[in-house]
Structures are given as C-alpha cells and as structure tokens.
Amino acid sequence: MGNELIQAPLAGTGAANQDVFSETLQALAATDRNIVVVTSDSRGSGKLVPFGKKYPAQIVEVGIAEQNLVGMAAGLASAGKKVFAVSPACFLTARALEQIKNDVAYSNNPVKLIGISAGVSYGALGSTHHSLHDFAVLRAIHNMTIVVPADSFETTQAVQQVAASEQPYYLRFGKKPMPLLDETGETTFQIGKGRVIRRGSDVAIIANGETVYPALQAAQKLATENGIEATVVSMHTIKPLDEKLLSELALECKAILTVEEHSVNGGLGEACASWLLKNRYHKPFDILGIPDEYTVTGSQVEILNHYGISESGITSRVKTLLNTLT
Amino acid sequence: MEATKDVTLTLHNSLLTDDSSLITHHLSLKSREYRRNILKYIYKAKAGHTGGSLSCIDILNVLYNEVLNVSPETFTSPDRDRYIQSKGHCVEALFVVLADKGFFPESDLETLCKYQSHYIGHPTRKVNGVEQNTGALGHGLPMSAGVALAAKMDNRDYRVFTLMGDGELPEGSNWEAALTAAHYKLDNLCAIVDLNGLQITGPTKDVCNTEPLDKKFESFGWAVRHVDGNDVVALKEAFDALPFEKGKPSVMIAHTVKGKGVSFMENELKWHHGVPSEEQYKIAMQELSPAP
Numbered sequence: 001m002g003n004e005l006i007q008a009p010l011a012g013t014g015a016a017n018q019d020v021f022s023e024t025l026q027a028l029a030a031t032d033r034n035i036v037v038v039t040s041d042s043r044g045s046g047k048l049v050p051f052g053k054k055y056p057a058q059i060v061e062v063g064i065a066e067q068n069l070v071g072m073a074a075g076l077a078s079a080g081k082k083v084f085a086v087s088p089a090c091f092l093t094a095r096a097l098e099q100i101k102n103d104v105a106y107s108n109n110p111v112k113l114i115g116i117s118a119g120v121s122y123g124a125l126g127s128t129h130h131s132l133h134d135f136a137v138l139r140a141i142h143n144m145t146i147v148v149p150a151d152s153f154e155t156t157q158a159v160q161q162v163a164a165s166e167q168p169y170y171l172r173f174g175k176k177p178m179p180l181l182d183e184t185g186e187t188t189f190q191i192g193k194g195r196v197i198r199r200g201s202d203v204a205i206i207a208n209g210e211t212v213y214p215a216l217q218a219a220q221k222l223a224t225e226n227g228i229e230a231t232v233v234s235m236h237t238i239k240p241l242d243e244k245l246l247s248e249l250a251l252e253c254k255a256i257l258t259v260e261e262h263s264v265n266g267g268l269g270e271a272c273a274s275w276l277l278k279n280r281y282h283k284p285f286d287i288l289g290i291p292d293e294y295t296v297t298g299s300q301v302e303i304l305n306h307y308g309i310s311e312s313g314i315t316s317r318v319k320t321l322l323n324t325l326t
Numbered sequence: 327m328e329a330t331k332d333v334t335l336t337l338h339n340s341l342l343t344d345d346s347s348l349i350t351h352h353l354s355l356k357s358r359e360y361r362r363n364i365l366k367y368i369y370k371a372k373a374g375h376t377g378g379s380l381s382c383i384d385i386l387n388v389l390y391n392e393v394l395n396v397s398p399e400t401f402t403s404p405d406r407d408r409y410i411q412s413k414g415h416c417v418e419a420l421f422v423v424l425a426d427k428g429f430f431p432e433s434d435l436e437t438l439c440k441y442q443s444h445y446i447g448h449p450t451r452k453v454n455g456v457e458q459n460t461g462a463l464g465h466g467l468p469m470s471a472g473v474a475l476a477a478k479m480d481n482r483d484y485r486v487f488t489l490m491g492d493g494e495l496p497e498g499s500n501w502e503a504a505l506t507a508a509h510y511k512l513d514n515l516c517a518i519v520d521l522n523g524l525q526i527t528g529p530t531k532d533v534c535n536t537e538p539l540d541k542k543f544e545s546f547g548w549a550v551r552h553v554d555g556n557d558v559v560a561l562k563e564a565f566d567a568l569p570f571e572k573g574k575p576s577v578m579i580a581h582t583v584k585g586k587g588v589s590f591m592e593n594e595l596k597w598h599h600g601v602p603s604e605e606q607y608k609i610a611m612q613e614l615s616p617a618p
Contacts (some may be wrong), residue, residue, distance in 0.1 A: 036479070060475065063509075068468045068502035075472020078458065081479070098462055099499070103469055107451060107459040173502060 018173035041219035070099035089115025089131035119261030136266025151213035157189035200229025209257035250281035353558035379419035403605035412466020413491035429455030464497025474515035493525030508547025522584035555580025
C-alpha cells in the first residue's frame with residue numbers, strides 16, 4: 001500500500017443518510033410491491049411521509065410500540081414481505097431487543113431493521129434518545145449483519161443490497177448531512193468489505209457512519225501539516241468484520257485508530273481489537289468513541305467535539321498514538 | 327399399532343358422513359393418544375412442561391385435525407394456515423401432534439432434549455412443521471398479527487392461529503399487538519388463551535390477575551368467546567364459528583385444566599414442569615388406557 005491518495009471533497013454538504021435511505025426505498029418500492037415499511041410513529045423522523053403518501057398500501061403504522069413493530073415485521077417477513085422496520089435506533093435496539101433476538105435473528109425472518117437518528121444524533125434530547133449500545137448488543141446476536149453507511153453512496157448501495165437479500169440486517173443511519181467521501185466513483189461498496197477511502201502507510205484510521213468524514217478530514221490535515229499519511233477506511237460492516245482488510249492494514253500501517261459514534265465498549269473498536277489480538281497483530285492501537293460515563297450534554301456536534309470525535313480530536317489522537325512508536 | 331392406525335384412519339374418513347359422534351370419537355381417541363405420547367416422551371427425556379402440554383393438547387388436536395389447512399405437503403405453500411405457539415414451553419404437545427400429522431417420524435422424539443437434537447424444550451424451525459422459534463413469552467401474538475396482516479395485504483385467504491398461556495398475558499407486547507390487530511381489522515387472526523389458571527409461581531389470579539379477561543379483549547376491539555378448552559366438540563364448534571365477528575380479530579378463552587387427563591396431575595402446580603417417576607408414569611399411562 002503506497003501513499004496514493006483518493007482525493008475527497010472537504011467542503012460542501014450532501015444529504016443525510018437517513019434521507020437517502022427513504023429516497024432509495026421509495027425508488028425500490030416503485031417496482032416492487034412486496035416492499036413494506038413498518039413504522040412506530042416514526043415516519044416523520046424517518047423522512048417516510050412521502051413514501052407513505054405514494055405507497056399507502058406498503059406502509060404499516062403500529063403506533064409507539066417497538067416490540068410490536070419488530071414482532072409484526074417478523075411475521076410480515078415470514079409471509080414473503082420485504083420488510084423495513086424503521087424506528088429511532090435508541091428504541092429499536094433496546095426496547096425491542098428480545099424481538100430482534102428471537103423473532104428476527106433466531107427465527108431467521110429477513111427483516112431489515114433500520115435504526116434512524118442513531119448515535120448522539122438527537123444531541124440535547126439526552127441519553128434516553130442516544131444509541132451508544134446498539135453495535136455492542138447486536139454484535140452478540142447470531143444471524144445479525146450490522147451495516148453503518150457513511151455517505152449517500154454507501155447508503156444507496158446498502159439499501160439496494162439488503163433489499164435483494166433474504167437475511168436479517170441492522171442498518172444504522174444518522175440525520176446529519178454527509179458529504180460524498182469519494183466523488184471519483186472509484187471505490188465500490190459491498191456489505192462485509194471495508195471501503196478504503198484514502199491510502200497511507202503511517203496509520204490506519206478505521207471508522208464508520210458519520211465519523212468517517214471527520215476521520216478523512218483529519219487524515220488530510222495530518223498529511224498537509226505533519227507529513228503523516230493515513231489510510232482511512234469506512235468499515236461500514238461491523239459484523240461480519242472484513243478480516244482480510246484488517247490483516248492488510250495491520251501489516252502495512254504502523255498503528256491503528258478506530259473511530260465510532262458509539263460506546264467504546266463493545267463496538268467497532270473492540271471488534272477490531274479482538275480480531276487483531278487473536279491473530280497476533282500487536283500494533284499501537286486505540287479506540288476513539290464515547291467513553292463509559294454520563295454523557296456530556298449538548299448538540300450532536302458539541303458532544304462529538306467534547307469527546308474528540310472530530311477533525312482536531314482525531315488528529316490529536318493519531319499523533320499521540322504514533323508518539324508511542326518513538 | 328398398525329391396526330389401530332387403520333381404525334383411526336377409517337374413522338377419519340368416515341367424517342365425510344358428517345356423523346358428529348364419529349368426529350367426537352375420533353378426536354377423543356386422538357387426545358388420549360397425544361396425552362400418552364406427551365407423557366411418554368417427557369418421561370424418556372426426563373424434562374418437559376407436563377401440566378401445560380396436557381391442558382392445551384385438546385386445542386392442538388382440534389386445530390391440526392379439524393381446522394388448519396396445513397400438512398407436510400403444503401407446509402411451504404404461501405396459502406397454508408399458520409399456527410404459531412406463543413406458549414412455546416408446551417412444545418411436547420406440538421411435537422406429538424406434528425409427528426402424528428407426518429411432519430417427522432415419531433421416533434425423532436426419542437431425542438427430545440438430547441445433545442444436538444433439534445427437538446429441544448421450545449419450538450424451533452429446525453423441526454419440520456414449526457412456523458416460528460418461540461419460547462420467550464409475549465411473542466406469538468405480534469408475529470401472528472404480522473402474518474395475518476400480510477394475508478390481508480396479499481388478498482390471501484389463509485388464517486393465523488396463536489396459542490397463548492394465561493400466565494404470559496401480562497407481557498406488554500401482547501397488548502401492543504392486540505391494539506394493532508384490532509386497528510387493522512384482522513379477522514383472519516385467532517388467538518386462543520389456554521386458561522388453565524396456574525403458572526409456575528401459583529394461581530394466575532394471585533400472580534397477576536388478568537380478569538375480567540373477556541372485557542379486556544372486548545375493550546381492545548376483539549370478538550371474544552369462552553369455550554371449554556378440554557372439550558373437543560365445543561372446541562370444534564368454536565373454531566367453526568370463526569371469525570366471531572367480521573372485521574374483528576377473534577380470541578377464544580379456552581377454560582382448561584392443567585395436567586388434564588391424569589388424576590394426580592390435574593390442577594397441581596408441581597406438574598408445571600414436573601417429570602413423572604417410574605411409578606407415577608405407570609399409573610398415568612394406566613389412567614390413559616387403553617392405547618387408541
């Protein structure tokens with residue numbers, strides 16, 4: 001792996017991933033009447049009002065009842081519907097966890113669970129509305145693929161790919177507008193395969209979801225200001241983890257930093273750490289996420305900045321990590 | 327044994343004569359055969375939910391022999407009727423009926439609860455004929471509502487049945503689904519409550535009183551009917567009357583006796599998951615004699 005750069009845009013904003021999700025789903029529903037959306041009074045935040053207006057026969061409202069949302073989604077899926085169960089990630093993956101475990105994963109009903117406004121997207125609404133646990137709990141459930149797209153390209157691809165698959169999935173989206181990570185269109189998206197956005201041999205920054213963009217910003221700043229070349233990976237699929245890519249990164253980079261909008265416990269970072277250690281890759285390694293504490297209050301940006309999940313925070317963490325080498 | 331089966335088959339075929347006494351005779355024999363098998367395999371496995379399996383077996387008997395449009399040949403058909411057992415712990419009742427209906431050889435039940443067997447203490451789809459993996463309570467009704475809604479969306483005529491225990495009714499997910507089923511007018515959905523009045527801690531009314539249960543379901547928009555859940559004729563009449571009201575989901579409150587059919591097990595809490603000793607097993611099988 002050399003220092004070849006895939007130039008990414010650092011200015012401008014794109015669409016929010018969960019908005020792209022609803023647009024993509026609407027496009028799919030136009031030709032597939034088996035696509036069904038199930039919502040728990042969440043069509044507004046899921047930007048699914050246009051879907052409901054255009055395809056009223058393909059949207060099921062269950063009211064604020066997440067357990068029933070997932071249970072019914074499993075029943076619908078078992079009867080041949082391509083079901084997308086959409087609810088804020090915080091409620092979907094906690095309130096309905098037993099239905100996810102038994103009705104979807106264990107019973108192998110191919111429901112697509114869509115966690116919206118994930119991580120700390122709801123900012124000042126507080127911890128009731130944050131989902132910092134979802135990777136951890138779902139990673140421990142067999143037959144659950146976890147996908148966290150970073151931009152509109154990944155989101156569109158992910159939604160199309162899961163719609164065509166007869167397996168259960170959890171897709172996690174935020175509501176912040178995200179720039180395209182690769183306007184060249186040279187990178188591809190495949191569930192289970194990490195997407196390398198930028199290449200460099202000093203450090204690998206493995207991120208997912210809305211944290212890939214600040215990781216990319218940090219990488220470009222490190223290159224410009226410090227001559228540090230970073231590989232940036234959108235590890236959109238946490239489970240199954242792209243072990244081949246992890247192995248390559250461990251061999252070719254001097255250190256590894258993971259970044260996620262999730263608790264430092266049980267998420268992307270620990271998934272990578274576990275695999276690397278078990279396979280005897282002993283590299284300087286750090287996990288950047290939300291620490292195990294009463295989460296600071298504020299907007300999403302303020303919370304992420306507070307914990308260093310930002311361009312400057314990631315830059316600083318990389319430097320600290322590389323300093324351990326000297 | 328083979329001769330017995332021939333007799334039962336003859337009886338079954340004679341149902342076409344519309345002779346209700348023959349139907350009763352046939353179903354009664356089946357219930358006795360199923361009860362014997364429940365005890366046989368629980369005794370062999372040294373594990374199982376004896377009392378609840380005996381309370382609900384007449385319901386499963388009537389469902390699989392008189393009501394459900396499903397067989398091993400049609401099990402993958404999108405038009406089959408669905409049965410989802412919410413009270414999954416009474417899996418022995420389901421297994422003996424599925425074996426009898428030809429979904430798998432009865433000899434498979436020799437492996438009940440054994441290492442690497444698919445025949446575990448709750449239903450799983452690894453077993454032919456099982457619709458959903460259940461066992462955690464409060465899951466059957468939401469899933470059944472989803473399947474019933476899919477039938478409405480696709481203009482299919484199949485019906486969906488779920489068997490719930492009275493002890494699992496406090497699970498909130500049941501009432502979430504009860505609301506939704508009425509909201510979507512799922513009159514192709516029938517919930518049967520196996521109201522045997524006992525759960526692991528004690529009488530259901532003392533653990534968490536759900537009475538008046540009929541009024542609760544009615545107020546949620548369901549059509550309700552009480553039935554003697556150990557009377558195969560009464561059960562058949564009730565199932566024949568579905569839907570109890572057009573445009574509403576139906577609930578059958580089936581009054582049953584836990585441990586039904588074995589004198590010393592009836593209404594005795596310890597038989598919730600009690601396993602008979604050799605002597606108790608012999609007495610129980612004697613009471614359920616002769617073998618059909």
